[in-house]
Amino acid sequence: MSEHVHAVHPEPDMVQLLTPEGQRVEHPDYPLDISDDEIAGLYRDLFLVRRIDTEAIALQRQGELGLWASLLGQEATQIGAGRAVKSHDMVFPTYREHGLAWCRGVDPLALLGLFRGTNLGGFDPGEHNFNMYTIVIGAQTLHAAGYAMGLVRDGVVGTGDPDRDTAVLAFFGDGASSQGDVNESFVWAGAGNLPVVFVCQNNQWAISEPVERQSRVPLYQRASGFGFPGIRIDGNDVLACLAVTRKALDDARNALGPTLIEAFTYRMNPHTTNDDPRRYQLGSELDTWKLKDPIERVRAYLTRQAQTPAEFFDEVEQEAKKLAEHIRTGCRALPDPTPESVFDNVYVTMPDEVRAQREEFAEFVEAMSS
Amino acid sequence: MSEHVHAVHPEPDMVQLLTPEGQRVEHPDYPLDISDDEIAGLYRDLFLVRRIDTEAIALQRQGELGLWASLLGQEATQIGAGRAVKSHDMVFPTYREHGLAWCRGVDPLALLGLFRGTNLGGFDPGEHNFNMYTIVIGAQTLHAAGYAMGLVRDGVVGTGDPDRDTAVLAFFGDGASSQGDVNESFVWAGAGNLPVVFVCQNNQWAISEPVERQSRVPLYQRASGFGFPGIRIDGNDVLACLAVTRKALDDARNALGPTLIEAFTYRMNPHTTNDDPRRYQLGSELDTWKLKDPIERVRAYLTRQAQTPAEFFDEVEQEAKKLAEHIRTGCRALPDPTPESVFDNVYVTMPDEVRAQREEFAEFVEAMSS
């Protein structure tokens, strides 16, 4: 049986503001007024989160992590969206949004515990307005809709006060688009005119299944039947993602309702470090997508158009080295959870029967360790 | 708080072939070549199923049925679709499709057991190619998609042989459109190009909730985002429903994929005999819809345009009387299930532990009855 070849290809209606060659292009609906310094800032984000990813993969290989879900190739979507949300907006990621986490100020180390098996989360969602990673495909989209219902009830939508008005950003994948939960979240968002922006990172694959298994039409079109706009962007174009997400978030904050953004991108690494794409993926497809790399095009723009000095890139490289070092040493230093902690936080108020089991358990751990 | 007034109203794009006044109108995409005799046949169906409904309601009032879900006002959708399917097609109803059941040759009495509490089904789905009534909202749409997958695998789709090619007809309600199951069935049907025709009976209400709680755009539009056509018909126009469903079923049989038909109609009775619509429904809305009665318009056509003789209507009335009598007497004669039957058919092969319980149970029933 021949390898799968994707039928769906970037369409003319796909919003692009920066070509793979690094040319700025204008889009009538999405004018983006951005300085070269800001673009350099985005480059830094992209570069650093890729380094985070690289380090995590290395740590997994060395046995320091049990698993890692790589974002390679999807940096632009995450940084573009991550820089479009305001700090008081709320963000609901899947398990692959390390770039979003970075933009929300979450220390990369705080992401590793989940993959190392030392905890199930690792950071305070409230502190960063960044929800826990959600592993059950699609579940977080309903949480996002519910959170948006809360915003409406709190009166922080459509007041006209930019510091007050708040929106929700919810990420999910192309495979997730098939889940009942995701479609129900569209029902709630549409019928309730909720201030939520859905970003579907269409990286063309749900593990081994090409996006065509989920839909024979582009995923952004899913939204219209639920009563809100859908739009496809070049997911490897950080500027397009920034501009379009910003606009969608503004609409949401202004009580104009939800938007679905399909970020057309590609998963350049295996699904996770456990996966073996050779069983289902064409190497040649990777080659074509390499030419659309989300970082290269920004670098090309900065060097060619913005005359960004070489020092800048060196500085970022230095910063990346430091960050990598921080992750390498920090990961190994991550504290193992204490056995008894298994019983903590199952309930806010621990029932006696659970407390009794906790004590029995403690004795065993005692005995085993002694 | 004021009573709810529906915002959504019949749209220009709603297919109508017979006006409320009984005027035949043409639709470019849905030419319907039908004789006056055939239309008279449809009148007979409509008239008889309404009588079945009336009798069932009466039986519920008299305590012979525990509950009844009335189809009043929705006869045209069910008869139109029911006469469009071929006997070898498979039909998946909800719990309100007594008109569909009639078209599938199911004795009305076989429907009563479920509502009387003497059984959970009452007829052989295989014999009539008519699935059991499904009470869990939306669940049957996935069954329909799966059955359609079976048809494809059986090679009875798109062969060009009309006696061989088979399609599936799946009914659901406006409220059901919000369920994950229904949207997942759209995913399967679209991505798999399955031979299934979905009919959403939009009777404007999900118990007390107006359709606007489920969607702010017309429901037929839901289909396009899943990659197949959606169309709205005048659900009180039996000819429109016949023509459009026939066309959609032909497409399905010819491997052209699924269609969603939104039948725009109105629930003229309470949700069930337990319901009290005065709490949420405007009486005036009922009055407007009375003018669009699905039976009156056919009668008007037959009398005014087709010069159908009065005898015909008398005959149908006589037939209805007989049918009513059949239902009244038959219902009371429905056998009560034997207690032990509770244990039958839980499994094909009854486990010993269940058999043991069955014997213990039998003893008690013995004791209690003696």
Added chain:
Amino acid sequence: MTSPMTMAKALNEGLRKAMEADSKVVVMGEDVGKLGGVFRITDGLQKDFGEDRVIDTPLAEAGIIGTAVGLAIRGYRPVCEIQFDGFVFPGFDQIVNQVAKFHNRSAGLVRMPITIRIPSGGGIGAVEHHSESVETYFAHTAGLKVVACANPSDAYWMIQEAVADDDPVIFIEPKRLYHAAKAEIAEEPTSLYAARVVRPGEHVTVVGYGGIMPMLLEAAKVSAEDGIELEVVDLRSVSPLDMPVVLDSVQRTGRLVVAHEAPQSFGVGAEIAARVTEAAFYSLEAPVLRVTGYDTCYPPSRLEHEWLPNLDRVLDAVDKVMEY
């Protein structure tokens, strides 16, 4: 509370009190607004608290629970109504994988003070899926608490305590008692997770909860006429279980019968039997017997009264444990 009221009314009043007590409490579900729910438990609440706090949701249980999770993250205290027991299952994933686990996943940083009301059990002559007993599924799920009210006074107080609880609570409402006998509302609540001896007796302990409690008390009356005194315990909380109360009783009677509507196998009765046998091995004169629904699908309503645990079966079990 002065005048006696039905359980339906008591729940309605309790919800009203809960909403008055905390502006973050929102009631959500299918038809809970103008209709007041198919059982009228939320009757009048939308009128008085508005559409923002009494929410008619789209028709999807996963959506109801999933959006409740989001509301909880935002600091709300959602009370979800599942229209009938059998329809909780489309929301099962959100309950088991999110509601139950979120607080633990977040190391205690995010709370899920969600109450999920489930009109439960049989006896009302309903059609399929409208008479299920689903409590065991939730009791077996760490992170959830499961309670069942059995009289108007408990209904009034327990719903308020459940809503005020910072842990998620599955609130089982025995629908066949909604409009059964009216009763006075106690001045003070009993702790939500405490079992209660509703009738003292020296010979046999009979434990149950929810819709069958009146029948168990009836059994105690009948049995007393034969000189056998049943000590009837209303568990009130299925998870956690208030074992001290049950064990104290069994230590005195030496005999235990557990009753519930849910199918017998892998049900609540099994857990109680296992715990009691372990904790009171030498006090038991007889094995713990179970009087429950059978291991079948819920029957067509014409047969439900034979199928459901009834007086005869309870008395028979009592005789059996007495014979040991």
Added chain:
Amino acid sequence: MTSPMTMAKALNEGLRKAMEADSKVVVMGEDVGKLGGVFRITDGLQKDFGEDRVIDTPLAEAGIIGTAVGLAIRGYRPVCEIQFDGFVFPGFDQIVNQVAKFHNRSAGLVRMPITIRIPSGGGIGAVEHHSESVETYFAHTAGLKVVACANPSDAYWMIQEAVADDDPVIFIEPKRLYHAAKAEIAEEPTSLYAARVVRPGEHVTVVGYGGIMPMLLEAAKVSAEDGIELEVVDLRSVSPLDMPVVLDSVQRTGRLVVAHEAPQSFGVGAEIAARVTEAAFYSLEAPVLRVTGYDTCYPPSRLEHEWLPNLDRVLDAVDKVMEY
């Protein structure tokens, strides 16, 4: 079968045999095609049987189960793969309300010969939702059968028997044994619903199933060194339970320890304890003790080996029942 093989390979071979035996058997799930499933259990099947019989489905468990129901109505025999235990819940409604009840609803006219394969349990260092033990939910559901294989030979035969069964079967695959020790495949199958004494012993009966069986056998070895002979029973079928085998053993030993990974409360151990105590009240020298997962969420993987039932806890329980 000649050469020894792993459980993963045995399941793959068993599925192949089942597909060869009946052309109506279709395998469906996420990534079961080219990838052969994340555990490679369906490796090579799509290549050999084609995309019509080995179906990569859209990513939705309700859809996988719901379409399997439709295929069954059409006369097919679907084998659904749930990618990991924790992801069965989105499909829970279709399993409990449709797969389990359809045959009964139709008065026996429509069968649901559906096998739902669930790679289950912990011990593989996975992230959340990938180590759950979900069997009890299904065992408590009338209409379903629940089995668990614990060695390659059973895996090979049981999957074939499950697929051939006209009732729906929840097929629990202990993923931590997929690539554990290879073993010979028996010439003949053992009945799918029969428990098996895997090691005879006179002092204490130890009952378990699935992923912990090797540990229980290990415990028996260690315990034998102290002169305490454990009779180890592999249930194989969780529902129905093969009580005659368990009772026969307990009648001889008088002592019983039940072990499983699933949380203790309202788990399989409770049901076995309740039944054994009722049926063998006078033969029991000690209460039935349970060694199980705790009533908590599944822990982060760094703690799973402390959390899971282990040798020490089994031996401790054995000591306890011996002390009575």
